[in-house]
Structures are given as structure tokens and as C-alpha cells.
Amino acid sequence: MYEKITPPDTGSRITFQNGEPIVPDNPIIPFLRGDGTGVDIWPAAQKVFDAAVQTAYGDKRRISWFKVYAGDEACEKYGTYQYLPEDTLNAIKEFGIAIKGPLTTPVGGGIRSLNVALRQIHDLYACVRPCKYYQGTPSPHKTPEKLDVIVYRENTEDIYLGIEWRQGSEMANKIIHLLNTELIPATPEHGKKQIPLDSGIGIKPISRTGSQRLVRRAMQHALRLPKNKQMVTLVHKGNIMKYTEGAFRDWGYELATTEFRNQCVTERESWILSNKEKNPDITTAENASEIEPGYDSLTEEKQAAICREVENVLNSIWETHGNGQWKDKVMVNDRIADSIFQQIQTRPDEYSILATMNLNGDYLSDAAAAIVGGLGMGPGANIGDNCAIFEATHGTAPKHAGLDRINPGSVILSGVMMLEFMGWQEAADLIKQGIGKAISNREVTYDLARMMEPPVEPPLKCSEFAEAIIKNFG
Numbered sequence: 420m421y422e423k424i425t426p427p428d429t430g431s432r433i434t435f436q437n438g439e440p441i442v443p444d445n446p447i448i449p450f451l452r453g454d455g456t457g458v459d460i461w462p463a464a465q466k467v468f469d470a471a472v473q474t475a476y477g478d479k480r481r482i483s484w485f486k487v488y489a490g491d492e493a494c495e496k497y498g499t500y501q502y503l504p505e506d507t508l509n510a511i512k513e514f515g516i517a518i519k520g521p522l523t524t525p526v527g528g529g530i531r532s533l534n535v536a537l538r539q540i541h542d543l544y545a546c547v548r549p550c551k552y553y554q555g556t557p558s559p560h561k562t563p564e565k566l567d568v569i570v571y572r573e574n575t576e577d578i579y580l581g582i583e584w585r586q587g588s589e590m591a592n593k594i595i596h597l598l599n600t601e602l603i604p605a606t607p608e609h610g611k612k613q614i615p616l617d618s619g620i621g622i623k624p625i626s627r628t629g630s631q632r633l634v635r636r637a638m639q640h641a642l643r644l645p646k647n648k649q650m651v652t653l654v655h656k657g658n659i660m661k662y663t664e665g666a667f668r669d670w671g672y673e674l675a676t677t678e679f680r681n682q683c684v685t686e687r688e689s690w691i692l693s694n695k696e697k698n699p700d701i702t703t704a705e706n707a708s709e710i711e712p713g714y715d716s717l718t719e720e721k722q723a724a725i726c727r728e729v730e731n732v733l734n735s736i737w738e739t740h741g742n743g744q745w746k747d748k749v750m751v752n753d754r755i756a757d758s759i760f761q762q763i764q765t766r767p768d769e770y771s772i773l774a775t776m777n778l779n780g781d782y783l784s785d786a787a788a789a790i791v792g793g794l795g796m797g798p799g800a801n802i803g804d805n806c807a808i809f810e811a812t813h814g815t816a817p818k819h820a821g822l823d824r825i826n827p828g829s830v831i832l833s834g835v836m837m838l839e840f841m842g843w844q845e846a847a848d849l850i851k852q853g854i855g856k857a858i859s860n861r862e863v864t865y866d867l868a869r870m871m872e873p874p875v876e877p878p879l880k881c882s883e884f885a886e887a888i889i890k891n892f893g
């Protein structure tokens with residue numbers, strides 16, 4: 420089945436049932452070292468994972484690592500341009516759970532992202548990136564401990580589908596011609612707009628299916644959180660991109676209020692219900708004017724629509740959600756994307772799960788990671804119904820490659836997510852304790868060292884940070 424790799428002699432496959440992994444005591448887990456700083460991070464991380472599993476379970480459990488190849492390493496082994504060999508794809512598919520270091524993507528031309536390809540090929544539609552503060556971690560923010568969010572990023576579509584045409588190419592010119600001469604003139608809302616002839620063209624598909632399966636997972640996750648964190652915020656730029664990002668918002672609400680009707684309340688519903696609770700005699704029009712800023716200056720038609728919304732909510736969910744029952748349900752709200760970037764800084768404790776499309780989630784997860792200490796502390800997972808690949812939020816950080824100085828924290832924390840996903844909580848907890856204690860002891864790599872007061876000098880090397888984590892287990 421494999422051309423140039425051989426699975427370990429011992430161990431067996433992780434399989435999936437109803438989206439949940441079934442994990443043997445000795446699973447085989449494929450790993451991709453990654454490009455750039457992957458050479459530093461992966462060996463450090465693997466050491467931590469093995470030590471945690473050994474400390475937690477002795478000889479009862481063990482991971483059999485299966486080295487597979489992508490990126491530069493793959494080209495060395497498989498030949499020029501063999502960036503993502505079939506062997507690698509088959510191994511991930513066969514063994515169910517994999518973990519990877521970062522892979523390089525050139526800007527402006529060259530190959531398309533291998534990271535994105537891995538997610539799309541294995542249909543890993545939910546990119547889950549928690550951003551939580553570890554006590555003692557230096558941060559550019561005054562109250563980083565208030566941020567505890569999980570970015571739930573749609574991982575397969577949006578502009579990451581990679582359907583683009585270069586400026587000046589035959590296809591770009593054809594599409595521009597078609598748009599300018601037929602499609603735009605036939606759409607009255609576009610008026611006399613025209614695409615500049617020297618444009619590159621990219622396509623941004625956002626589907627109902629893609630949006631709703633992402634929001635479904637976000638809702639399921641919210642239900643597993645403590646009551647005070649049961650919130651899903653739909654992040655979008657739907658005021659500008661109405662039929663893609665605006666539709667994502669609408670489909671998100673639709674999914675939440677149908678599949679999770681008894682377990683959730685939307686923000687607007689909560690306003691309507693609480694207005695009625697505060698004043699049982701409130702009229703529909705009064706309630707409508709409280710929930711809609713500028714209600715009085717709206718057209719009659721729009722006012723009537725808001726009154727209908729109020730009536731619908733009270734008629735359909737007052738029994739199940741009224742009299743404060745809604746306070747025990749998952750709150751579903753939405754925020755415009757630019758606003759959420761400032762909200763996570765100014766009101767961090769008001770958010771929990773941030774459900775996003777692909778590009779917004781890519782931006783937002785780096786920004787949220789920065790608040791809790793930087794990209795060295797940003798873990799992630801790409802989850803599908805039959806497979807999962809764990810990987811850090813950051814990239815290859817090429818200027819630090821091979822220097823044994825980069826922070827392996829993000830890949831190690833991605834491994835923590837993997838162990839938790841596997842149900843190996845004891846091993847995951849040991850690593851979290853080790854990281855927490857190492858940071859409190861000021862045993863940190865350069866990125867955290869330079870932000871500490873006073874700065875730590877000299878900082879630990881990448882490999883030394885891994886050893887400090889292991890020393891601080893338990």
C-alpha cells in the first residue's frame with residue numbers, strides 16, 4: 420500500500436464512529452515534521468508527548484509514531500515537486516489521527532498551500548484554535564487572563580478553495596469580459612459597476628452545507644463548556660459581502676435555532692424575552708422599538724417586520740425559554756469581523772466560541788494568540804468526521820529555523836488537544852501542568868523571555884523548554 424514508508428511493527432489504527440475516535444492503547448500516529456522550524460519543534464514536542472504518556476500510563480499505553488513526509492522533506496525523499504506524496508495522504512487516512520509541523524507556502528506564485536490541501540483532501544472542516552492564557556505568560560495585553568476563546572474556523576472553502584486566475588491570463592480576461600458585458604449589466608443592483616480590466620480574479624464560495632456543519636460542531640462544543648462559557652459568536656463581514664459572509668451568519672442562526680432549538684437562544688431573542696420579563700404588559704411595538712436601534716425612523720414595512728419578529732419569538736419560545744429559562748441556554752450572537760478584533764481586546768471576557776469563515780478565522784486566530792502570549796502559545800486542530808490533524812497556528816518562522824531557539828509550545832499544546840481528543844486526559848494534564856510551571860519559573864524560550872519583566876537572560880533553547888516541561892510534570 421505504501422511506496423516509500425513502512426508503518427511501525429507495533430500498534431494499531433485509530434478508527435472513527437459517529438465522528439468520535441476509538442483509540443487503542445498502542446495507536447499508530449503519523450507525524451509530519453514540517454519545514455523551517457519544524458526541525459526544531461518536532462523532536463522537542465515528541466519527547467514531551469512520549470514522557471507524558473509514559474508518566475501517566477507506564478507501559479499500559481504508548482504511541483507508535485509513524486514518520487510521513489510533506490514539503491521539503493518529501494521532495495528529498497520522493498523527488499522534485501513531490502510535496503505531498505500519496506503515501507502521506509494514505510497514511511493519514513488509514514490511521515485517522517495525525518500531527519504536523521508547519522509547511523511553507525510561497526507568496527504570489529508557486530505551489531498552493533500544502534496545509535490547506537491536507538485539510539481539504541481529508542475534509543477536516545473545523546479548524547479549532549483555543550486561545551487561553553497560562554498564568555505568568557508575558558503578554559502585550561493588560562488583562563490577558565480575561566481572554567478564553569476558541570476560534571472555530573471553517574476549513575475547506577472560502578477563498579482558500581484556491582480558485583483564482585492571474586491578472587492578464589486568458590481565463591481572467593474571459594471572466595472579466597463575461598462579468599462586464601453580461602452578468603453585471605443583467606443584475607440591476609450592480610448598476611454600472613465594471614471590473615477593472617487589469618484585475619486578478621479570485622472566487623469566494625461560501626456554502627450552506629459548509630457553514631452549517633461548522634456551526635453545528637461549534638454548538639456541540641459550546642454545550643460541553645461550563646455554563647458561563649456557553650456562547651457561540653458568528654463572525655462575518657456580512658454588511659459588505661452579503662451573499663457570502665452575510666449568508667454565513669444567516670445559515671448559522673438557522674442551524675442553531677432549528678437543530679439546537681431547545682438548547683440555545685439568540686441575542687435578539689434574549690432581548691425580546693427579557694423585555695417581556697421586566698414588563699409583562701409591554702406591547703409588541705414597544706418591545707420592537709427596544710430591540711431595534713432607530714426603530715421610530717424606520718419605514719412602516721420595516722417596523723411591521725420587527726413586530727412580527729417579536730410576536731414570533733414570544734409565540735414560539737416563551738414557554739421553553741421565557742421567565743429567565745433562556746439564561747441556561749447557549750447564547751448565539753453575531754459580530755461584524757472588524758469589530759470582533761477590537762472586542763476581543765476591549766471586552767475579552769464577553770466571548771467564548773468564535774465561529775468564522777476560513778479567512779476571518781485565519782486572521783483572528785493569530786490576533787487572539789498574540790493576546791495570550793504570541794504564536795508560540797497558539798495550538799490548533801483540524802477536525803473532520805473521520806479524521807483529524809493537529810497543528811499549531813503559526814507557520815515555519817524561517818528566520819529561526821535550525822537554531823534550536825523557537826518556542827515549541829504551540830505544537831506541544833496541539834499535542835495536548837490531540838491527547839484530549841483521544842481521551843488520554845491524564846497525559847494531557849501533565850503537559851499542561853508542566854508548561855504552566857515552567858512559565859511560572861521563568862523557564863521560557865526567547866519569545867516569552869523578551870516580554871518578561873525583567874527579561875529572562877539567557878532564554879531557554881527550544882529543546883531545553885521541552886525538558887523543562889517534562890521536569891515540571893505533576
Ligand SMILES: NC(=O)C1=CN([C@@H]2O[C@H](COP(=O)(O)OP(=O)(O)OC[C@H]3O[C@@H](n4cnc5c(N)ncnc54)[C@H](OP(=O)(O)O)[C@@H]3O)[C@@H](O)[C@H]2O)C=CC1
Pocket residue numbers: 520521522523524525534793794795796810811812813814815816817818825826827828829866
Ligand atoms: N499551518 C501552517 O503550516 C502554516 C504555515 N505558514 C507558512 O509559514 C511560512 C512563514 O510564514 P510567516 O508569515 O513568517 O508566519 P510564521 O507564523 O511562520 O512566523 C511569523 C513570526 O511569528 C513568530 N512565531 C511563529 N512561530 C513561533 C513560535 N513557535 N514561537 C515563537 N514565535 C513564533 C515569530 O516572530 P518573531 O520573529 O518576532 O519572534 C515569527 O517570525 C509561510 O510560508 C506560510 O505560508 C503560515 C501559517 C500556518
Ligand SMILES: O=C(O)CCC(=O)C(=O)O
Pocket residue numbers: 522523524532533534535781812814
Ligand atoms: O498554509 C499556509 O501556508 C498558511 C495557512 C495559515 O496561515 C493558517 O492556516 O493559519
Ligand SMILES: [Mg+2]
Pocket residue numbers: 781782785812
Ligand atoms: Mg494563519
